[in-house]
Every structure is written in structure tokens, then in C-alpha cells.
Amino acid sequence: MRKIILILFIVVSYTSSLFAQSEIKGTIKDSKTKEVIAFANITLGNKLGMVSNEKGYFEFKNLKAGNYNLVVSFLGFERYSKKIEVKNNEIVDLEILLKQSYFTADDVVITATKTENYIQNVPTRINLISPRQIKSIPAQSTDDLLNTIPGVNISRTFGIFSHKSTVSMRGLNGAEQGRVLVMIDGIPTNKSDGGSVNWNLLNTDQIERIEVVKGPGSSLYGGNAMGGAINIITKNPKKSLEGRASIDYGTYNTRRGQLYLGGRLSEKVDTGFYWNMNTFYRQSDGYVTASEADQAANPFLVESDLQEWGTAAKLGYDFNKNNGLELSLLYYDDDRGKGEKVYQPEGNNSEHDTYHIRARYFGEKNKLKWNVSLFYLNEDYKKTSEWYKDDYTFYKVLSNRIDMGALSSFSYSLKNQTLTAGIDYKQGLVDAKDEYYTSTDLVYNKGKMNLLGLFLQDEINIGEKLKVIAGLRFDYAKFFDGSFAIEDPTSETTFMLAYHNDDLGEDKWNALSPKLSAQYTINRNHRVYASYSKGFRPPVLDDMCRSGRIRGGFKVSDPGLQPEYLNNFEIGTDSRLFDRLRTSVSAYYSLGDDFMYYVNTGDSIELSYGMRPIIKASNISEVQIYGCEIELNYLLLDNIVLNANYAYAHSQIKDYNSPNPNDPIDLTNNYLSEVPEHMATFSANWRNKIVNFGLTAKYTGQRWVNDLNLVDEIILDDQYPAYTTVNVKLSKEFYKMFASFSVHNILDKKFYDSKGNVCPGRFITIEFGVKF
């Protein structure tokens, strides 16, 4: 009997202990505004994690008694960490107040390693444009948001009227987008045809944050990530229904309307369907971009106007916090005048008719995480050119550019390391023609390029202070189905017949991109890092399969082009001083091999405007680039953040081996064009009850106009003059309404591009809107 009683006692004791489960729950709020924070990341130890719901609430049930480490993080707020001891049957109820963070080192990024990491834990230079900065930076376009990042050079001469903008960094040519990889939600958007990116595609309202990783990132991303990688991450809805609508009006009779709607169909924020849709329309009368001298000489000049609209939609389903499916669609259509009109209703203009389809499946099981994406990016580009010189000439360029593929990455966490591996496949193609209407000529070019990449990366934590990242990627590429053909030639194109080729053959190459980086964390406020990485830029289809006029001569296609490479060595340090000051310093030294340049073949050809040299893109030069970046962030008051940064870049051609022995041009020791040697930025962000204030001032130093480093006949100098722009934004939110007043280029500085066209000068915008 005693035994029975003893057994019953043991069973009861055991089951009571079995059901003696504890709980940690709580609500997450902004320490300043006391507003709840939805979607905050909460982890409990190494195994448990969730996100806060729409009311900022979270709960971990059925916990065993013991000690737990609770960590809460959310973009724009300082990381919260607390050790909690939970007893049997105890319910711990917390109110967690997150402090707003003005230093982005506390934020989590994904672009640098394809795994989630705090910025300060990645041994490379990363800059983040946070949601708060997006609100306060006076920006008219996505690339404007990057203006405050040290070492980033933006070429957008005509402001919103530019159909093409280039974002380069760290001493690489400012006219080439192909040397910096640009992604939207992790999907590469550099076109295989020319490496360019349409920065007008996205409305700034659609963007959640932008992650910028400097230095070669080819060990993870392959081609284009030679100078760095920019990942634009778009918004996901946080409430069951949310919306925002606004209209703005600005200089040159510029009107824009924007509408955002989104929501989640489930009460739980980390499961169920979610959706959003963002659309915008903008129209402007524009201005005359030509210089005053050209205006007097050309009777056909008109204002360079613009009309554009875009829609992006997203539909997703979360199985749970870390498992889900997402489908994104983007459509964009624009019509930008080029400031000259003879007979055509729209005059000279360019049109982009673009759609992107992206699908993503991401998940996590035990220690394995995966992310698989499919994408299909289509751009129909149309350019109308007309002029009257001797007689009337009118033709259209019609180009279909497609990039599609599949990307995958898998991460496996071990005790002190995370292994990441993946396979990427991409196909780029172009199918284009020049269609003449004042003569019978038709000029066709087309080509395809397949890229296959495999990568492996290991993040190793050695103790708490040392972190090492080693990565290697192998890329294989094949160019095929290329042709350049001319039909019914007249004097407009007869000279191209010599380059007619129905089969440009095949070209294959491969690239190996290693990376090794390490950082030592001295303490929570100081760290140092060093890194070596190699990147490459693939040749573009336009250089491989199109022959035609370009500035300075007649370009001949070269299907045998190879990629160019950049080896980069970098050291850097970050410090947080006096709690309010954060400093970042980086220095880099890069050596480039096989850089592509247009070289004179030694022949010349009769164009309608005289004899011009025949030139060809060739892998011929070695370049040396070195520079440094210094950034200071200072929290002057709790609501005033100041940022100042300076970047120096020295970019020089060290060896130039023209394949043509008679080529009189030797660029050895010349400086790369379109690279400012000095850049400095100052920005201030003051949030207060009356009106929020954002200011950005940027100094862009002199840049060489051309790689010959000779006087340009239009600029009348060998370097563009230095200039400073100051942009200001005042904004106010009241109840569910908001308003802003922005002035770009407040000093009304007029700067020119290499064709002598001038920027729009001071540009004022007033915006009103409602949100819910």
C-alpha cells in the first residue's frame, strides 16, 4: 500500500511539474511616443522567436522554469536585451520600451552575408538608409536617398527629368552603372543589355529601407557587384488595413499623385495572407535643358517634359514567422521628352514600358534556412529621334530587354558558425532594332547571355570578439544567339554593312570571386575590421552584339569580350563615443584588371557628319583606385541628429595596352572620368512638435570629363567644376494628415553634363496627404 501511495505521489508530483509551465508575455512600445510597435523581432534564447502583433503584443507559452535571454529588435530602434528568470507557473508580463536609435549599427541587415546580422557584426562597410531617414531626406527619386552616404556618387543631371541615372561608388566611373549591383528585394535589376538600372521604377513611398554594401560583393552575388551592392527593400503591410494617399505640386508645373493600400488578412501578424499596392502618377511640363548658346542656334528646342506612372503590388502568405511565399508585380511606364521637337507630336523622347514579376519562397526548419526566388524582368524601350539638318531624319530605337532567372541560398547554423551556399541562374537577352522612317533602313541586333553561379560562405565566430567570414563563388557565362543585321540600307546605314553578321558565334568565360574578412570587437562601442574581396563585371550585350554610332565614333561589336575584375583590400573601424557620437572610418586600395575601354581599331568610317574612328570595347587596362571615407553621426539633442562625412577617391589608369599598335591614344596614368576626387556631405534631421526639418548639403568635387583628360569642346575645360547642392525638407504630421515642403538645389546651382545640357536648378515641391 505504501508503495502504491509512493508511486501515486511521484506520478502526481511529476505531472504537476509537467503542467507547471510558465509564460513570458509583453507589449513593445516606443519609449518616446508610447506607440505600440508591431513586427518587432523577439527571440528567447537560441530556439524561440516571434514577431509582435499589430498591438505590439507577444507571448511565449509553455516555458520551462529557468533563465532566458530575451532580445527585441526593430529597425530604427536600439536593440533591447534582458535576462529573465522564470519560475514554475510564473507569468512574466513586460512592457518593453524601445529607444529610438539614431545610429544604424544597431540595425539588422541581410545584404552583406545573405543572413541576418547586425551591421556592427559584419566585417565590411555597410550603410543603411532607415525608414526615418527616408522620411526626412529631401528626395525626389530613389537614388536621391543615397546622396548622404559617403563615397556614393550620383549622376542625375536633370533631376526628375533624367531618364537615366547612375549610382557609383568608391572611385569607379560615375557614368557606368554596371559596376554596382542594384537589387529590389534581393533581385538584381542591372540589365544584361547595358548594365544600367532604371532608378525611376520605384516611388520612394514604396521603400522600407535601403542597404548599401561597399566593396566587391561578387563572392555572394556574382557579376556587377564589383564596386558594391545596393539592395532596395520594399514595404510590407503591418496592419489589417493601412493606406496613404498624397498629392504634390512643384516647379515646372510638376504634379504627382500617390496611393498606397495594404493589409493583413489574419489577426496574427506572422501568419496568413498579406497584400499591398502602391501606385503613382507624375507629370511635368519640364524645362529647356539646352544651354543658352544652343537655344539661340536650334529652332527646334522645346521643354524636356515627363509623364510617368507605376504600380507595384505584393501578395504574400506567411505560414509562420520565418516561412512564407511572396509574389511581387511591378509595372512602370514613362515618356520623357529630350528637349527637341521637329515634327513628331512628342518630339525626341524615350519611353520605358517595364514589368517585373518576382516570386520568393523562404523558410526555416531546425537550423536550416532557405530563400528561393524566381524573377522575370521585362523592359520595352523606345526612343524616338528626329532632327532637321540638311533634311529631315526620323527613326525609332525599339529594344526588348529581358532578364530572368532563379536565385537560391541555404544557410545552416552550427554552434559557432553559419554556412551559406546557393546556386543562381540568370539569362539576359536583348532583341532590338533601329527603324528608320525617313529612309528604308532597318538595323537589328540581338544576343543572349546565360550565367550560372555557385557560392559558399562561412561565418565563423571565434570567441565573442573575433568574427571571420570566408566566401567563394564560381560563375560560368555563355554568350550566344548574337547577330547584327541590316536591311534595305541607304546612305544612313550603308557604312555599317561591313559589320553585318547573322551569327556572332559563342563566347564562354568563368570568374572566381573569393572574399576573406575579419573583425575584432574591442567592446560594444569599438570594432576594427579588415577585408579582401574580388569582384567582376560581366561584359554587356550592347558591346557584344551591337555596332553603331556612339559619342566620338562608330562602335563595333566584340562578342569575345571578357569580364573585368577588381581586387579590393580594405580596413575600417567604428567607434561610439560619449554615447552620442558615432564615427566610422574606412580606407581601401583596389587594383582593377582587364577593364573595358573603347579603343581605336585604326580604321575610320564616313559618318554623315564626317570621318570618325572605328572603336571597339576591349579588355585592355589596369586601374588603381584608393581612397578613404570618414563619417560622423552626432546626436545633438534627443531629436536632432547631425551627420557629416567626407570621401576621397584617387582613380588612375596604370596600364593601357591597346590591341592596335598604331593607336595614338595611350591612357596610361590618366585619371578615370566622372569620379569626384573629393565629396563631402552634411545632413541634419530635427524632429519636433512644430515641424520636422531635414537638410542635406553635398559638395561634389571636380571630375575629369573624359578618360583622355583633354579639354572637352562643350564644357571648355578638362574637368567639370565642383559644385555644392543644398536640399531642405520641412514636414508635419497632424492627426491622419501630413504635409511637406521641399526645396532642392536651394542655391540654384546650374551644372552641365558633357553634352552641355543644364540641370533644372532650384526645384520646389509642396505635398499634402492623408494616411491611416
Added chain:
Amino acid sequence: MKVYKLFIFLAIIVTAFSCSEEELSETDPFILLKSGDEFNQSGDYVPIGGQLKFGISAVGDGAAITNLTVQRITDEGIITELDKGIFIEKGGLDTLVTFVKGAANIEKWRFSIMNDHRDTASTSTVIFRGEGSAYGPIDFFPSVTIGYQNSPSLPNYVDLNAGIAYDNTSVSGKEATIDFVSYYYQNSGKSSPTLSCPSYENARFYFPAISDWTTQNSTLYDYYTCDNDVVSETQFDESQNDSLMVNAYTPNSVSGTCKFCYTGKIIPFKTIQGKYGIIKVIRADEFDTGSIEIAIKIQK
């Protein structure tokens, strides 16, 4: 049954949309040669060097006419005498073109137009070689000096028919007779004495007064012959009729501006009135306050 009705409904919709109004209204453009004594007709006999006059009438049929091409077809091959970009949106094309009868016994002349839908139409006529020769007389102006844009005193505006250069004052009332001006500049770092007709935009840049002229003549320079030194100075000096002028001018590579007019260059040209001529550059300064001295031979 419902499926059957749905098919009928879809068929009606598809049929309706596949025959849009726009497509039904489209026909091809149309070109014809005018008749009448003032124009040459098919079967005409014209002596070598004789003038050929063709009247062209064309409609783009709802679309603008954007190109007019005239080709001379002989046993020797095809020469494109005119390949001109135009834009005639309403009323159609009504124009007169003149050429010179060549040496071939039979010349087939083909006239083609294209509209901005790239639809084309063409017609042709045949001209036979007549007896004798009809090369015509010429005017010769042995020395005309023209100042560049910053020349302090020399006249700038040249009437090729009269062989006279006018200055800013004396050109008043004679703007419609001016065939070219001359200026000097650096083209891609290369020194370039230049001749340019008033309708050319660079001419208006260096001589802004031209912008106010009601008539801005278009003179075409043959830079292929010029750049390749096809006509020698001796040929220029010895020519007594317009044979050299007519035959030296190759219409495939012409422009309203002629760059790099260095001393000794021989430049065939054609005026807005259709007259052929040749310029010899006797001397060309290579600074913008200087001048250019030329000799002119032109059809009477």
C-alpha cells in the same frame, strides 16, 4: 447549350475586335508623275547634259510622307540621286525635281515614297539619250573673300550665283539670295575652316542675324568628293562647261555644312535652285578672325 452560346458570343467579340475601324481605313500611299509639257515624260529623248524635270505628286494616305527617293537605273547600276527625309502630313507631296541626263542610252528613273507607317509606293519612267550634247555654260568668279565669324571687316554672306559677298548692312534685302557663310572652329580638337548654308543650325549660331531671315537657303556640299580629292585643281581650272560640275557631285554624301576646307580643297555643291557648281579654296586662314578666299564655278 450555354457553352455553345458562350462560343458564339466570343466569336462575335473576336470578329468585332479583329476588324477595327483603323485597319479598315488603311490603304497604301500613292505616287504619280505629273504630265504636261513642262515635265519630262516616259520615252523622251534628252541629249547628254540636258536637264530632266519631273513633277511628283504623292499622298501618304492618312500618314505623313517621310521619304522621297529618286534613283537612276542604267546598265552600269543604280545611282540614288535623291534620298530625302521629309515630313508632309497634309495635302500630299507636290514637288519638282531636276536632274541632268547622263551618258547612258537608256535611263530608267524610279521615284519612291514612304510614309511614317513605313508603307511605300513607287513609279518609274524611261528616258532615252538624244543626239548631241547639252552641257551648259558656266559663270566663273576667280576670287571671292569671305570673313569668318569674328572677322572685323570682311563681308560674310555669299551669293553663289552672283559671286558676291555681302556684309551685315549690304545683305539687307538680299537674304533670299545667300547661299553660304563661312566660319572657323575647332572640331574635336581639329582645326576646321567651314562653309555652311544659312539653313544649317551652326550657321545661325555663328551668325545669329540669319535666324530672323524669312528665307534660309539650303546649299548642299559633297564632302565625299571633297574629302577624297576626287576632283583635282587642274580639272577645276580647265573646265569650260558644266560637265565637271554635274558629274563630280555625288548625292550620296552631302551636307549643308562642309568642314575642313583647307587651302587647295575642291568642293562640289548644289544650290537650292538645283544649280551645280564647284568651289576651289585658294586660301583658308586657321583662326576665327581670319578669312577664306575661294574661286567659284557655277552653272549659268
